[in-house]
Amino acid sequence: MSLNGKVALVTGGAQGIGRAVVQSLLQSSAKVAMVDLNKDLGEECKAQLDAEFGEGNCTFIECDVANGDALRDTFQNTVDQFGHLDIVINNAGITNEKDWEKTIQVNLTSVIKGTYLALEHMSKENGKQGGTIINVSSMAAFMHSPHQPVYTATKHGVIGFTRAMADAAIQGDYGVRIHALCPAFVDTPLLQSVEDEDNMGKFVKFKDDFKRSMSKFGVLQPSLIAEGMMRLITDTSLHGAVMKITCSKGIHFHTYEPMSA
Ligand SMILES: NC(=O)C1=CN([C@@H]2O[C@H](COP(=O)(O)OP(=O)(O)OC[C@H]3O[C@@H](n4cnc5c(N)ncnc54)[C@H](O)[C@@H]3O)[C@@H](O)[C@H]2O)C=CC1
Numbered sequence: 001m002s003l004n005g006k007v008a009l010v011t012g013g014a015q016g017i018g019r020a021v022v023q024s025l026l027q028s029s030a031k032v033a034m035v036d037l038n039k040d041l042g043e044e045c046k047a048q049l050d051a052e053f054g055e056g057n058c059t060f061i062e063c064d065v066a067n068g069d070a071l072r073d074t075f076q077n078t079v080d081q082f083g084h085l086d087i088v089i090n091n092a093g094i095t096n097e098k099d100w101e102k103t104i105q106v107n108l109t110s111v112i113k114g115t116y117l118a119l120e121h122m123s124k125e126n127g128k129q130g131g132t133i134i135n136v137s138s139m140a141a142f143m144h145s146p147h148q149p150v151y152t153a154t155k156h157g158v159i160g161f162t163r164a165m166a167d168a169a170i171q172g173d174y175g176v177r178i179h180a181l182c183p184a185f186v187d188t189p190l191l192q193s194v195e196d197e198d199n200m201g202k203f204v205k206f207k208d209d210f211k212r213s214m215s216k217f218g219v220l221q222p223s224l225i226a227e228g229m230m231r232l233i234t235d236t237s238l239h240g241a242v243m244k245i246t247c248s249k250g251i252h253f254h255t256y257e258p259m260s261a
């Protein structure tokens with residue numbers, strides 16, 4: 001399906017899952033703002049994407065999503081360059097149990113801020129045209145590991161926030177579809193960080209537990225996660241979906257009991 005004329009913003013877009021999603025969006029003819037902390041990687045990535053898709057389709061914006069003012073400017077900069085905004089992927093995430101407050105800031109607070117900024121630019125409540133938001137959580141939202149307590153907490157938080165906001169969007173008639181995406185292990189540089197004492201602090205001693213999980217459940221390729229994202233973006237019947245992607249079941253959806261209250 002063509003996303004011709006659509007404008008997307010992807011955080012953590014210079015590497016790993018974000019990079020794969022940027023590529024898929026460009027393949028579908030969207031314009032993309034690739035947002036990342038890593039300037040060198042972002043510029044290198046943009047040069048490669050310009051060579052493949054032509055100049056003017058992708059812009060790189062250097063931004064630390066944990067800096068609220070910089071994130072606000074990044075959204076505005078995207079709209080200034082491309083005219084409007086239709087798709088926001090809040091993907092940037094880290095695993096740092098030593099600086100665990102930073103992990104909460106990047107993985108949860110910035111996802112909340114990114115969702116509110118996306119609504120400012122896309123919600124019919126604000127006179128905009130509607131759109132789609134995807135917040136990247138993890139299968140760590142449905143299971144836990146002694147190796148990553150705060151990472152696990154942030155990913156649970158992303159699901160709770162996203163489901164509540166999806167209901168607010170439906171009941172408030174925002175015209176914005178809001179989803180959470182939960183991959184199992186994916187072959188990206190983030191997976192290497194879990195063996196590093198600088199990241200894991202005292203929990204590094206549980207790394208064998210983590211590695212056993214990886215060999216038990218397998219490791220996915222970023223392209224499959226991008227495929228799941230594209231399904232959430234293009235299937236307009238989906239609203240408030242919690243998509244899971246695992247080696248055993250591929251792309252599928254989590255189902256919840258109806259609320260009794
Ligand atoms: N790799 C995996 O096994 C899984 C990853 N995830 C989630 O997917 C998302 C993407 O992860 P990966 O691609 O694996 O990670 P990655 O480490 O390969 O790439 C993350 C990108 O985000 C950027 N980034 C980090 N902090 C940032 C900040 N404060 N501001 C702006 N950009 C920042 C990095 O520079 C990097 O380019 C994360 O939210 C992660 O928790 C979820 C499930 C599994």
Ligand SMILES: CCCCC/C=C\C=C\C(=O)C/C=C\C/C=C\CCCC(=O)O
Nearest residue numbers: 138139140144145148184185217246248
């Ligand atoms: C709970 C472990 C957290 C590890 C954090 C480091 C890297 C991040 C990886 C993830 O976010 C993925 C986390 C956990 C789930 C992995 C596999 C579950 C597969 C379940 C299944 O196949 O049924």
